[in-house]
Amino acid sequence: MDGVSFSVAPGEIVGVIGPNGSGKTTLFNSILGQIRPTSGEMRFLAEDITGMTALALSRRGIGRTFQTLQVFGSLSVRDNLIVAGQEFRGSLPGRLLAAPDAGLGERADELIELFNLKRVAHLPAGSLSYGQQKLVDIAMAFVSRPRLVLLDEPCAGVNPALVDELRELLLKLNRAQGGSFVVIEHNMEFIMRLCTRVVCMVEGRVLAEGRPEEVQANAAVLEAYLGS
Amino acid sequence: MKKALSIAVLVAVLIAAPLGLKNYGIYLLTLWCVYVMAGMGLNLTVGYAGQMSIGHAAFLGIGAYTAALLLKAGFAFWLAAPAAALLCFVVGLAIGFPALRVQHHYLAFATLGFNVLMFLAFRNEEWLTGGTFGISGIPRPKLFAYPMESSLGFYYFVLASTGLLALVLWWIIRSPWGRAFAALRDNPIRAESLAINITAYTLLAFAIGAAFAGVAGAYFSALVQFIEPAPFNLTASLMLLLMVIVGGSGRFFGPMLGAAIVLLLPEWLRFLKDWYLVMFGFAIVALMIWLPGGLLSIPQRLRFSR
Numbered sequence: 001m002d003g004v005s006f007s008v009a010p011g012e013i014v015g016v017i018g019p020n021g022s023g024k025t026t027l028f029n030s031i032l033g034q035i036r037p038t039s040g041e042m043r044f045l046a047e048d049i050t051g052m053t054a055l056a057l058s059r060r061g062i063g064r065t066f067q068t069l070q071v072f073g074s075l076s077v078r079d080n081l082i083v084a085g086q087e088f089r090g091s092l093p094g095r096l097l098a099a100p101d102a103g104l105g106e107r108a109d110e111l112i113e114l115f116n117l118k119r120v121a122h123l124p125a126g127s128l129s130y131g132q133q134k135l136v137d138i139a140m141a142f143v144s145r146p147r148l149v150l151l152d153e154p155c156a157g158v159n160p161a162l163v164d165e166l167r168e169l170l171l172k173l174n175r176a177q178g179g180s181f182v183v184i185e186h187n188m189e190f191i192m193r194l195c196t197r198v199v200c201m202v203e204g205r206v207l208a209e210g211r212p213e214e215v216q217a218n219a220a221v222l223e224a225y226l227g228s
Numbered sequence: 229m230k231k232a233l234s235i236a237v238l239v240a241v242l243i244a245a246p247l248g249l250k251n252y253g254i255y256l257l258t259l260w261c262v263y264v265m266a267g268m269g270l271n272l273t274v275g276y277a278g279q280m281s282i283g284h285a286a287f288l289g290i291g292a293y294t295a296a297l298l299l300k301a302g303f304a305f306w307l308a309a310p311a312a313a314l315l316c317f318v319v320g321l322a323i324g325f326p327a328l329r330v331q332h333h334y335l336a337f338a339t340l341g342f343n344v345l346m347f348l349a350f351r352n353e354e355w356l357t358g359g360t361f362g363i364s365g366i367p368r369p370k371l372f373a374y375p376m377e378s379s380l381g382f383y384y385f386v387l388a389s390t391g392l393l394a395l396v397l398w399w400i401i402r403s404p405w406g407r408a409f410a411a412l413r414d415n416p417i418r419a420e421s422l423a424i425n426i427t428a429y430t431l432l433a434f435a436i437g438a439a440f441a442g443v444a445g446a447y448f449s450a451l452v453q454f455i456e457p458a459p460f461n462l463t464a465s466l467m468l469l470l471m472v473i474v475g476g477s478g479r480f481f482g483p484m485l486g487a488a489i490v491l492l493l494p495e496w497l498r499f500l501k502d503w504y505l506v507m508f509g510f511a512i513v514a515l516m517i518w519l520p521g522g523l524l525s526i527p528q529r530l531r532f533s534r
Binding site: 032053054055058059063064066070071072073074075079082083084085086087088092095096097098100102140144 | 421424428
């Protein structure tokens with residue numbers, strides 16, 4: 001990546017688009033501390049977070065999802081959601097003595113309802129269909145109400161009917177919780193109808209940035225990415 | 229309700245089991261309790277938290293020698309057993325550190341090396357452990373007028389202690405810690421992104437598992453009243469791991485069933501004389517091929533095959 005710079009305002013949903021190998025995932029990995037940039041810095045609420053561990057970032061309220069499914073297969077859907085939020089409450093020794101649901105039962109049920117997972121809430125997450133696991137996977141990132149959520153290709157492998165549902169869910173969560181989202185995605189319709197702003201990357205640089213329709217109409221973007 | 233009933237039946241069976249048995253039978257039952265204690269700890273480390281360990285007998289040994297030395301020095305069992313647990317907890321924490329860097333078979337070898345090292349220490353540090361001659365004349369615990377010296381009385385004492393330890397494990401497993409251990413086992417990368425401190429939970433998984441073995445070691449000392457290095461060698465670690473896996477790794481009652489099979493099957497197969505070890509070996513191989521989830525996975529297998 002070279003000279004990439006952009007900011008995300010509170011409550012904003014920013015889409016990151018670009019052809020394969022344009023540096024989108026490298027950007028995420030840099031923000032998430034998996035790659036340390038040779039120069040430059042990442043700031044979150046005025047704090048320099050460059051090179052921080054995944055644990056430190058999550059504690060600061062930065063949540064994420066992965067390109068591939070990452071659920072806890074042997075735990076029930078409800079337990080997946082509870083475990084996704086329990087470490088934000090109390091101390092480590094305190095959690096040994098805490099209620100089994102760590103006081104998160106209601107929050108878990110709320111997300112189960114929202115993500116329409118009631119029927120499978122008590123099944124092991126690993127036994128669900130791909131689409132259902134994807135929903136669990138995404139719901140997990142929101143349990144602790146993070147202030148920033150990085151979503152890496154949320155539509156990958158998801159059937160078209162679910163894509164629309166997913167977009168509505170993310171919009172609902174954004175309105176209800178007020179966090180900021182950064183979304184990497186190849187599904188243009190999804191990005192255009194979800195995001196308030198879009199950043200297009202090509203060969204490690206920001207090629208264009210602006211409102212979705214502006215970026216979509218940008219001649220350079222059309223040539224480098226969308227034209228095909 | 230069904231679960232409570234099964235547990236009540238299990239407890240009733242365990243209370244009735246020694247009645248009519250000779251001393252050797254009661255000794256075997258008591259030994260089963262000791263292995264269940266150690267097995268529950270290993271199940272936490274391996275089954276629930278997904279950390280490989282082939283060195284669990286070393287903790288059993290550390291617990292046994294610690295308790296034996298303290299009991300011989302005149303300290304009460306009520307002090308010796310917690311001391312054994314505490315020492316094992318601390319050593320377990322230290323042994324957890326390699327697990328932060330290596331996983332699976334590499335971790336297996338790291339823990340195996342620890343076991344070999346401890347075995348050599350038990351055998352060669354004669355000034356402390358008595359070497360191959362071991363430590364004899366270890367006294368039984370004292371509890372008012374309770375008949376600890378009778379094998380039946382001691383069995384009930386160890387059984388009650390095992391029950392208490394099972395409650396402790398149950399508490400841990402159903403607390404948020406239990407869920408964090410499962411998350412660590414299933415997907416450590418995702419776990420970390422959800423603020424789960426995988427360093428702390430990995431170390432805890434080893435330390436708590438080791439502490440359970442430490443307690444088991446203290447009871448082992450008091451049961452056999454004579455300890456030497458052999459019961460804490462690598463083979464013993466493999467037997468402990470076998471107990472967990474045969475019963476059902478990551479299942480609460482796995483070590484209880486597993487310990488019964490590993491301990492009692494050779495006794496039942498005695499009529500086969502020289503062939504018993506061969507049969508035992510075949511049974512284990514067959515089990516691993518057809519039931520990798522252990523015997524307690526049978527009901528689940530039947531449900532899914534229907």
